[in-house]
Amino acid sequence: ASDDKGGDAAAAKQRKVWPHHKPHTGQMMPDDTFKGRVALVTGGGTGLGKGMATMLSKLGATVIISSRKKEVLDKTAAEITALTGNQVHGVPMNVRDGEMVKAAIDEMKTVCGLPDIVINNAAGNFIAPSERLSSNAFATIVDTVLNGSAYVTLELSKKLMEEDRGGVFLYTTTTYASTGSGFVLPSACAKAGIEIMIKSLGAEWGRYGFRFLGIAPGPIPTKGAFDRLDPTGRFETAMLDMIPANRAGKVEEMANLAAFLVSPYASWISGEIVTLDGGETVQNAGEFNQLRQVSEQEWNMMEAMIRDTNKKGST
Amino acid sequence: ASDDKGGDAAAAKQRKVWPHHKPHTGQMMPDDTFKGRVALVTGGGTGLGKGMATMLSKLGATVIISSRKKEVLDKTAAEITALTGNQVHGVPMNVRDGEMVKAAIDEMKTVCGLPDIVINNAAGNFIAPSERLSSNAFATIVDTVLNGSAYVTLELSKKLMEEDRGGVFLYTTTTYASTGSGFVLPSACAKAGIEIMIKSLGAEWGRYGFRFLGIAPGPIPTKGAFDRLDPTGRFETAMLDMIPANRAGKVEEMANLAAFLVSPYASWISGEIVTLDGGETVQNAGEFNQLRQVSEQEWNMMEAMIRDTNKKGST
Amino acid sequence: ASDDKGGDAAAAKQRKVWPHHKPHTGQMMPDDTFKGRVALVTGGGTGLGKGMATMLSKLGATVIISSRKKEVLDKTAAEITALTGNQVHGVPMNVRDGEMVKAAIDEMKTVCGLPDIVINNAAGNFIAPSERLSSNAFATIVDTVLNGSAYVTLELSKKLMEEDRGGVFLYTTTTYASTGSGFVLPSACAKAGIEIMIKSLGAEWGRYGFRFLGIAPGPIPTKGAFDRLDPTGRFETAMLDMIPANRAGKVEEMANLAAFLVSPYASWISGEIVTLDGGETVQNAGEFNQLRQVSEQEWNMMEAMIRDTNKKGST
Amino acid sequence: ASDDKGGDAAAAKQRKVWPHHKPHTGQMMPDDTFKGRVALVTGGGTGLGKGMATMLSKLGATVIISSRKKEVLDKTAAEITALTGNQVHGVPMNVRDGEMVKAAIDEMKTVCGLPDIVINNAAGNFIAPSERLSSNAFATIVDTVLNGSAYVTLELSKKLMEEDRGGVFLYTTTTYASTGSGFVLPSACAKAGIEIMIKSLGAEWGRYGFRFLGIAPGPIPTKGAFDRLDPTGRFETAMLDMIPANRAGKVEEMANLAAFLVSPYASWISGEIVTLDGGETVQNAGEFNQLRQVSEQEWNMMEAMIRDTNKKGST
């Protein structure tokens, strides 16, 4: 009662759990949204890729998941099929290897037809001070993330064009692809390249019936990402303070957003990257956002001082 | 057969009608997504606002539509209710008038409770060379678009905070809010202000349980916008050439995107503006995108010339 | 010696004072760069405006400084003239008052001819939690910052067009005009509007011989800004940690950059906003930049853990 | 006299040649700005690189120019020295070859000491429809542009850190690095990666005394760029209509901007990329900028129609 301006710590805490921030993680779209369609998810055996593959399968798509580890793919494929009843194929492919990408695409064509929904999600990353990076380490990440995505895009789209078909390409980028960030330099540079691929081809290939899209996620706990980005688990709590939503993201939220973007409900969205990060990016970026640590009492005092300045200022 | 590189004009045309660009305009989300929720749409009596109000109503929300013209609101409210069976209230309000905004919010509270889904969509705009603008014309648009949105945001959020509730605010911006554009100067400046409001409050008020979002639409035919932006109808065709999707947007596409963003399926998206424009923005922006007018024959010739340059270049 | 990877705290400190970060604050451009030219600086009686006015005067321009307080203007004008030997005129003007802007421009024309170098630098601002803002407080800042800049721009450019002259308009924006920031909401929205004015008119009015430019400064200590943004002086030290250059900016650095941008050496730059902030914006924005607090020892440990994960990962 | 609104075609033309758009291309900064400093310019034997090398040499720096062709380097080095009287060294290096980069840096150290001003300007590029690109063509450009820049940056900075020195790195990017563009896909992706390198290291390595900067040029005629981007010369005129300044850029304008950015006058600018393009980017980007083709008469007509709509609208 002593505070009608937005509240004390306790009230603030309470508001955080307000329903809007309670995520709906269930299926959002109609059952048959992707009926008769074939979707490829690279890095689809684990983490976010697995989540997106599962949702597309639920929504009726025939799904191909692809990465380097056949046994992981097979296990995940079986798991998803058991859940959804729809076909899921594991096709091994190292995206860094241009020839292997071509061969894998031929295999996909044989197995279930060319995918025209393509989620380029495979990536490598790790944290390190940039002065510890060798030239080689830099090139390896660029090879996987940027060149790998380009190979899949270029080789698949040519085949689709030959069949006079278009398609939709979605890429998993990251929030620091547009802001930059220290300590993840190669990944930042490579993912920035992907974001510009989305914008470049979103423009250039509209005329061939293609859409290009991205999702830039903030921290969503997956084993793959967190073992390399937060090996000690030390930053996970610190990270929460950086996120206005006061929680990490969920794989299912990524999956629902991805399914929406590649669906015909979003057929007028192209060349666009959607940030999914609980507000982290805007909170970090704004110069004065650290002032959220200032207490009500301090604000009262400062308000008085500023008023005083303005009075003097306007003499 | 003479062309294996992406095709001649006819094939290109054909690909344009490829299924992905055939929009799904029906309802995308579960029936009861907004059951028990109250949503306000400013400018909700016409155009995009009416479309969003209709979709939210279909999905179970009690909807308030608001603008200056009571009779338009009443007509639209009745129309939507007839369609969806859910309550729609028309509450007149000139967003430029801070006092009227406060009074209207009090009225809303009485009628159906405070909305915690708020779509700031009301706006004024017209095309004109900037040298024809008076200071007054500039200020009037800023008043409606930027100040009006701020009044609704500030006054409503304070009331929600008093009730210890959060909420979600969505704003209709425009593609040129981030790129700038001649001939719509006041609207561009004002909408840019709104986009920064989204980013600023998306950061600052996460802790109070609020999300802030935007949609930046490209051309979606509505009477209100097109009478003032293309009074002669002369630019409508020219515009299509600027859009990779080769068509204007549909009100229902806007409505589905908006419904998704304000829903709990998107509860980890905040501080973000989604561009919905068929790829227009990226196509306009890219320096070499005009080269889409170059024919296959010309490309063959240029390819040969460049190869020649490279050969000489590497002696 | 135990650390060849970028160093311990002491070494790091030492490097910080490395020559490159020792600013040159003297005059950079030739003496007569602005000989025969007339320049207007709004808010030119104090702070950054005074700094820019002084530099332009040093470089040969006849300068008009303008703000609400005649006595401040007169004092500054005399001071600059004493230093440079060139004419400086104080013309009082409240930029929020459209009629007064017109009258002041007429006065300028009489006193020394219309300025064709115009620095829109006047602004009002203060920090406050957004839930403490009244609708009126919001509109007042927008009026000064966005509308005020627009009035000066529109009224002056019309007069210049009548005389068949072009010109160059430079605006002082701020880093949070593009990132957004809590706690300075009205200023953020208004300055965002200005940045889009720069982009809009940079495009539209090139054909009339106008250039439009911005400088987005980070923290540069001036009495005006810091009394309202850091009344207790408490944040000044905290701020330093946010700036890669490890120091606040200097008024003379702003002045040299501004002089360059409005000079004919930069006549092919238009529609552009240059950030001058010691790297603060990119450091804040990047998700992992907080890792600068991690010690060498911790990095060694994490490196080992990640290597281990990769090894396991590739079995 | 019949037109007081911004003028007829003839007047507009006249204004275009208005003094502000007449570039000053002479030396802008004091003679000894870089006295005692060593600067490296990759791709410094030709085009923009040669222009920047020449300016730095004029301003007192010892300059190293580097690219694949020794004979070109030697010729340019001799030419610049003849002009400025200062040492210029040609050190051959293929930036794509990490080992050669290391060896070349060792050679530089021997010849004149490590450079602490580094301009990463070497690049490869060509126009082509993206469906004509092989995976290999994509990777080759990425290798030169992105990886090459990274190798020079990582290897040189480590050596500088060992000597407890900082430095300033400037990169030549391009306007479509941030907007994306069709028909130059690999270059767009690779240069986008560089822009994020600037932002990432601008943040991360401020503490080691480094600044990171970029210049994003629009079309500046050089033999190297234009033979590959406009082999038929057909687009050069079309391009002019896209540039508000109504002319292409000049090598000396690039050189003056670069010299400013790497100088101690700009020591508080870091993590920033400056666009130098005569306003091209903002003009292309803005949705309604095509309306510059509308005549005064048509505007009169449209103004009347819109006024009419507003009248009807407000009944």
Ligand SMILES: NC(=O)c1ccc[n+]([C@@H]2O[C@H](COP(=O)([O-])OP(=O)(O)OC[C@H]3O[C@@H](n4cnc5c(N)ncnc54)[C@H](OP(=O)(O)O)[C@@H]3O)[C@@H](O)[C@H]2O)c1
């Ligand atoms: N989780 C987050 O917080 C977060 C945030 C921002 C962005 N992201 C992005 O989200 C995507 C998925 O990450 P995640 O968190 O789900 O981690 P993850 O489980 O480690 O996913 C990475 C996937 O990429 C595959 N992959 C790696 N290198 C490959 C190669 N050369 N060829 C083919 N596939 C390869 C991996 O499978 P194999 O090992 O079997 O090849 C793995 O399935 C990545 O693009 C990541 O950058 C994640």
Ligand SMILES: NC(=O)c1ccc[n+]([C@@H]2O[C@H](COP(=O)([O-])OP(=O)(O)OC[C@H]3O[C@@H](n4cnc5c(N)ncnc54)[C@H](OP(=O)(O)O)[C@@H]3O)[C@@H](O)[C@H]2O)c1
């Ligand atoms: N359609 C497009 O292509 C397009 C593209 C980009 C952005 N947009 C944006 O989309 C939004 C909706 O536009 P629209 O195309 O649907 O056109 P519209 O039908 O003209 O919608 C504008 C609405 O704003 C209301 N309004 C105007 N001034 C108001 C005031 N002072 N107070 C309260 N309400 C006011 C109008 O109702 P009253 O006259 O009854 O007040 C009207 O319902 C606008 O923000 C517009 O800028 C549209």
Ligand SMILES: NC(=O)c1ccc[n+]([C@@H]2O[C@H](COP(=O)([O-])OP(=O)(O)OC[C@H]3O[C@@H](n4cnc5c(N)ncnc54)[C@H](OP(=O)(O)O)[C@@H]3O)[C@@H](O)[C@H]2O)c1
């Ligand atoms: N210093 C920083 O760190 C920093 C950082 C980012 C941006 N900026 C921007 O830099 C600019 C200058 O700020 P500063 O730091 O130099 O502070 P300052 O000394 O307070 O400058 C503000 C100037 O604006 C004038 N002004 C205010 N309201 C006016 C009105 N209604 N009409 C005409 N003039 C008016 C003031 O003079 P009167 O009171 O006499 O009218 C004063 O000379 C501002 O645009 C500010 O937003 C500063």
Ligand SMILES: NC(=O)c1ccc[n+]([C@@H]2O[C@H](COP(=O)([O-])OP(=O)(O)OC[C@H]3O[C@@H](n4cnc5c(N)ncnc54)[C@H](OP(=O)(O)O)[C@@H]3O)[C@@H](O)[C@H]2O)c1
């Ligand atoms: N001119 C424009 O309009 C324009 C516009 C935007 C951006 N740019 C950028 O400006 C920079 C300079 O271009 P420019 O117009 O001056 O064209 P340029 O004369 O062709 O410059 C390119 C330079 O890069 C060198 N180079 C190419 N591959 C290399 C490699 N593997 N290793 C080392 N050096 C290599 C070339 O020398 P060698 O052949 O001897 O190796 C040449 O000196 C480029 O980054 C370009 O992308 C130019």
